[in-house]
Amino acid sequence: MTAPRVVAAGGHSAGHIEPMMNFADALRRLEPTAEITALGTVRGLDTTLIPARGYPLELIPPVPLERGLNRALLGTPGRLRESVRAAGAVLHRVRAEVVVGFGGYVAVPAYLAARGQGLPIVVHEANARPGVANRLAARMTTHVFTAAPSVRLAHATAIGIPLRPAITGLDRPALRDAARRRFGLRPDGPVLMVTGGSQGARTINAAMSGAAAALRATGVQVLHITGPRHAVDVPGGGPADPAYVVVPYVDEMRYAYAAADFVICRSGAMTCAELAAVGLPAAYVPLPLRGGEQRLNAEPVVAAGGALLVDDADLSPAWIEATLIPVLTHPERVAAMSARASSAGAPDAGVVLARHVLAAAAERRGLAS
Known part of the structure; x- marks a missing residue:
């Protein structure tokens, strides 16, 4: 069977990157042949933390989502289009079968590029209050997972946060x-x-x-x-x-x-x-x-x-x-x-999420065959 090809997006802060890398490790334990590519930006800790965990990193232009009306907000659509094109190029080059997002600057371009290519999207939200990226993604997919039942996000299933073994x-x-x-x-x-x-x-x-x-x-x-x-x-x-x-x-x-x-x-x-x-x-x-x-x-x-x-x-x-x-x-x-x-703990969250991602990749492969 062909190795599953997964792109994980969740850069900028350790709060996004650490769960993403822990998920990637869990996926590798379940399926050692899995091809996992991390999507990141030059901002934040992406270029430091992700390579240190041994995963290939592809960089795209960052698109911080402005929360107020200001000049920076006016430039967002153009920057977003550029970032989505870059993310789409990565997905095409690595022949991605599923995109897993953890929020942060890099997630919105990844979600939009995945939707444009008809790829399944899996979302994990670690925080009690979901960010803009994952609130948007929850409208694009039913594969939504959160740290706790109290997190308000459409289609969400609480599984905890992926942690290191x-x-x-x-x-x-x-x-x-x-x-x-x-x-x-x-x-x-x-x-x-x-x-x-x-x-x-x-x-x-x-x-x-x-x-x-x-x-x-x-x-x-x-x-x-x-x-x-x-x-x-x-x-x-x-x-x-x-x-x-x-x-x-x-x-x-x-x-x-x-x-x-x-x-x-x-x-x-x-x-x-x-x-x-x-x-x-x-x-x-x-x-x-x-x-x-x-x-x-x-x-x-x-x-x-x-x-x-x-x-x-x-x-x-x-x-x-x-x-x-x-x-x-x-x-x-x-x-x-x-x-x-x-x-109150959830020590198996990484494995639970990895199994859902493998199922989504298998479903995508079945539809494409």
Whole structure:
């Protein structure tokens, strides 16, 4: 049988690229002969993240969709036509059988080019609030998949977000001791992992610095990932005090997840999906931008009892001392929240999506024969 030929479109941000690459990996595991081409632009992280994952990348002109009436909007139709032509040329050259879109600058040209060539379109929306590209695509296809049932998108089926096998297959208890040694943490006692994402979060860093002494006094160890552009001032502890480990970045997050019992972090879509998949309870601090989208990402696991939710403006050393420390020092409650977080996860989303894409490609091949 001929290898399925798939074009994946979802560039610009890691929030689009990471699910796309995780899907591509899942597709390769199901069908090793699959020919997968990524469509991207010179903007954003496309040329950095996609080649690093080993997939061919075809570049087309970017078409940011303007949300307001301004001069840039007047030039959009011309730029869009140029980008659609470029995307169509790629689809023709690689003999694509199906286009899978994840949103972002590159998705609209890919969707329009696919429709022009009569190719099936499969859409995945990772965010709680769909972007312009995927709202448009949902009118072109019935193959629409979302991260959660609450996402409002036509024809949508909730499957979760495609994740890496290193995350979905993580056995936290089995890796815990080795992970704690890796970061210089003691094997016993609760560990709180702190992260604001790859760039850090000043609010979280400041609150943790202020609560460091209280955390040490109650026996809580901390693994604090500050982000490469941020530093955190932690009051010095004695040799017998619980560890407070500060690192700017972690390359392999599975070790950080395995070392931790609880997390305090932002609530980006990928973060929420990964923590639920590995069963880590969290205190989510939604980024107070983008119309409250990060709050929506966290709400399903919070509703399941697997996480706490605190507004950015309310996060403080006092909140950590009064609300978070009593949870961290109650092992039974942490264990219960871990189980509830796991129940909200969807570790097989990549495989589910890959099977739908293979079926769409097979249907296209059957119609063309």
